[in-house]
Amino acid sequence: MSTTQAYLEHVAIYVGDIAPHIAFFDKVFGMTVTQVKGAADNPDQVWLLGGIQFIRKEGFAGPEGRFAHLGLVCADMEAAIEAALAHGAKATDQGHNWLLLPDNLYLELMPNKGESVQIARANDRRI
Incomplete structure (x- = not known):
């Protein structure tokens, strides 16, 4: 769970x-x-x-855009940070809500506003 x-x-x-x-x-x-x-x-x-x-990005020379990070809104941001760190994520110097995963995948975790997480997940057309 x-x-x-x-x-x-x-x-x-x-x-x-x-x-x-x-x-x-x-x-x-x-x-x-x-x-x-x-x-x-x-x-x-x-x-x-x-x-x-x-x-x-100054000096960018790629033929297409390059991924920077994923921004995730969490129902309980502090619990998500704690769980992520326990599962191998690393803290960064960008703030306590910024985490680094293997392969340099950066996550920006943001707090829930009202019921936004539940509403967004309920509106996912794939479920």
Whole structure:
């Protein structure tokens, strides 16, 4: 039995230029910008409606975006952190809610707001 429940709130991706991704996801999927870090005309990071975060990475030369981290909302964040550490996750210097798994998979754990975990999990079309 799991210690707590969670849902994937966002996926963070490194890109060289954020602007074309903002335009694409807005025009194709209606996923508008909900938060900006940095200058509005040349942001360092943006979060889109629907769970995508783009992070501008200087010198990025890949043909596609690169994974940065998974953001998980937890019904009981502290219990999830404790369980994750007991199951081999490592603490990071980014804060107590940031964990590192094997293969350099970073997790950002966030607290539940109201019943958001239960609502998101109940709305999963695959179950």
